[in-house]
Amino acid sequence: MAETLPRTRRAARVVLAGVAWLAALAILLSLGTWQMQRLAWKEKLLADIAERRTQAPAALATIEELARAGGDVDYRPLTVTGTFEHGRERHFLATFNGQSGYHVYTPLHLDDGRYVFVNRGFVPFDKKEPATRADGQIAGQHTVIGLARSKLDGKPSSLIPDNDLSKNVFYWKDLDAMAASVGIAPAYLVPFFIDADAAPNPGGLPVGGVTQFDQPNNHLQYALTWYGLALALLLVSGVYVWRWRREAA
Incomplete structure (x- = not known):
C-alpha cells in the first residue's frame, strides 16, 4: 500500500505535466495562427486603402x-x-x-x-x-x-x-x-x-495633405515568434523525454 501511493502520485504528476504541456503548445500555436489571420486582414486593409x-x-x-x-x-x-x-x-x-x-x-x-x-x-x-x-x-x-x-x-x-x-x-x-x-x-x-488634400493654402498655413498612410504591419514577425516558441517547446520536451527514457533504461 505504501509503495502504491508514491506511484499514484508520480502518475498524477505525469498526467498534470502532460496536460500543462499540451495547453502551452495549444496556446502558442493558436497565437501564431491568430497573428497569421491578422496579417491577412492587415494586408487586405492596406490593399483596400491603396x-x-x-x-x-x-x-x-x-x-x-x-x-x-x-x-x-x-x-x-x-x-x-x-x-x-x-x-x-x-x-x-x-x-x-x-x-x-x-x-x-x-x-x-x-x-x-x-x-x-x-x-x-x-x-x-x-x-x-x-x-x-x-x-x-x-x-x-x-x-x-x-x-x-x-x-x-x-x-x-x-x-x-x-x-x-x-x-x-x-x-x-x-x-x-x-x-x-x-x-x-x-x-x-x-x-x-x-x-x-495638399492643395496650397493662400496664406501658407495650415499645410494640407497630412494624412498618414503608413500603418505598422508586424503580424508576420509576431506569428513567427509564437510558432518559434512552440517549436522550441517541442524540442526541449523531446530532449527531456529522450533523457528520461535513457535513464530509465
Whole structure:
C-alpha cells in the first residue's frame, strides 16, 4: 500500500505535466495562427486603402450614404463645399515632417445647416492661435477635396492623455467632444472627419495633405515568434523525454 501511493502520485504528476504541456503548445500555436489571420486582414486593409485612394472624389452625400449602410468610409476621396468657421477650430497635437505642432480641425458650415470637421493641415506650435496666420483663414464659400476619415469609437489607449478642452488641445481625435466644445449639436454634425488634400493654402498655413498612410504591419514577425516558441517547446520536451527514457533504461 505504501509503495502504491508514491506511484499514484508520480502518475498524477505525469498526467498534470502532460496536460500543462499540451495547453502551452495549444496556446502558442493558436497565437501564431491568430497573428497569421491578422496579417491577412492587415494586408487586405492596406490593399483596400491603396485602391480607394485612386478613386475619383465622390460627393459628400455619397460617402454619407455609404456610412449609413454600414460601409467603411475611411480614406475615401470626396469633395464638399461650405464656409469655414475659423473661430471654432480645434487643435490636435501632432507631428509633420519631423516638426511638432498641431493639426487644425475647422468646422465647415454646409448649405443645409450642418457641419463637417475638416483637418486643414499642420501648423507649428507658435502658430497655434489663428491670429498668427490670418492670411490662411479662407473666407466665403470654399470647396474642399480630401479623404473621409472615420470617427473613433473611443480613446485608442489608456496611455494617451485626456483631451484638454480648456486649452483647446486634443490628444486623440474625439469628434463628439470637438463638436460639443464649440456648441455644435449631434443632429447638425456629419459623423466623420475630412482630411484636406495638399492643395496650397493662400496664406501658407495650415499645410494640407497630412494624412498618414503608413500603418505598422508586424503580424508576420509576431506569428513567427509564437510558432518559434512552440517549436522550441517541442524540442526541449523531446530532449527531456529522450533523457528520461535513457535513464530509465
